[in-house]
Amino acid sequence: MTGVTRAEYCVIACAEAWRGDGEVLASPMGLIPSVGARLARLTFAPDLLLTDGEALLVRPDGTTEGWLPYRQHLALVTGGRRHVMMGASQIDRFGNQNISCIGDWERPRRQLLGVRGAPVNTLNHPTSYWIPRHSRRVFVERVDMVCGVGYDRAAGARHHRIPRVVSDLGVFDFATPDRSMRLASLHPGVTVEQVREATGFELTVPDEVPPTREPTAGELRLIREVVDPAGTRTREVAA
């Protein structure tokens, strides 16, 4: 096996989000989270449920094992048996996320998707985030429209949890006294300075920051030959 690429570290970091989740629906948004979810399902999280992106629950080989139209998907969300990894056009230090619009909501400078299911997701089941290009435009002091709810606004909501934020530079969590964002691991080749430079708010950085874990030889083979032989992962993060 040749050297591990940045995109492959990102796959591993995303896959790890679902470790220990048990029999829940893994909902990855984006290419690398999708590769990560399928990798997790094939290795250390065999009980995960996956969809075909439409209305079917499928095994990794594509075999249909269930029916999940939108109406049942929304019921599953409120039942809590789901862990989604959403994107974020903006995210702040408490994990508030925006995918709705940039600028003043009344008359936005850039209209994006809309709030989608972020408000219901964040109050009902674990919600992680994937940001393929870590920058000050995304990691901002304040988001323009709170879609996904962060720790400072969740008021201790009983099912609210943001397990991790994965970017192309590292992994972040909220394991701090005030539940603000902390650097949890750096992808090999990335420095703390680089992360600070690309982050628009004060980030907690522990004295010792571990590297994002290495993929095993078996995982690398699965990523390259089984889950993503076409290399879609490099469309989100350059090798």
Added chain:
Amino acid sequence: MSDKTMTVDEVVSRLHSGMTLGIGGWGSRRKPMALVRALLRSRITDLTIVSYGGPDVGMLAAAGRIRRLVTAFVTLDSIPLEPHYRAARERGAFALTEIDEAMFMWGLRAAANRLPFLPVRAGLGSDVMRVNPGLRTVTSPYEDGETFVAMPALRLDAALVHMNRADRLGNGQYLGPDPYFDDLFCEAADTAYVSCERIVDTAELTKAAPPQSLLVKRHTVTGVVEAPNGAHFTSCAPDYGRDEAFQKTYATTPWPEFAARFLAGDEQAYRSAVREGT
């Protein structure tokens, strides 16, 4: 029993400016586009549109027919951001009620159940509360004492949905993998109009498909229209998939030019323009 078949133009003749219209489907999937195109040919305007938005919203917004939009998103799916919707929103062309996908569903359910609201665990802590200052909360009267959003009923003057098959009485059938919320739209509306790929005899409906594919019930339906390709260019599985090439043309053509090329005439003119245009 009454025959409810009518033409798209007869449907539109029953709609008026200022109405609240619910549009079925989801994103760029099984949208009642023939009905939307007929609306665009009319002079009906000042509409409140309630939709899990796709090109239905994009077109009506671009044409200036929307006074208020109620939605959780607008997308073309394979093209994540709807360009005509974006442009209209960025020039402040209409008012927006932006709510979460689940709040939207519970709003339709409340309307279908003749309830003023339903409690929803969604919205609190998010800016959905800030941009919808009229939203109220409700506290559980039981021991848990949790506070929820009281999602108001999304009652509709009329619903427009597209099915794969229907009979002349208004029994509508979907044959694809997802019913979306089309039955709920019809139940939440005072009147509902179902377009379909093909009108068949009632007995024909369950010859090759199971009874649970009979999504829309005739007591919720006012009119039935046979509109082959009536969801074009959105998907209508299994009859046809999304016309990705044409959707791209739609997304990349300035609205006045698109409207002039494809929407100046009736459905037949539309179909021949599509054949020539892609």
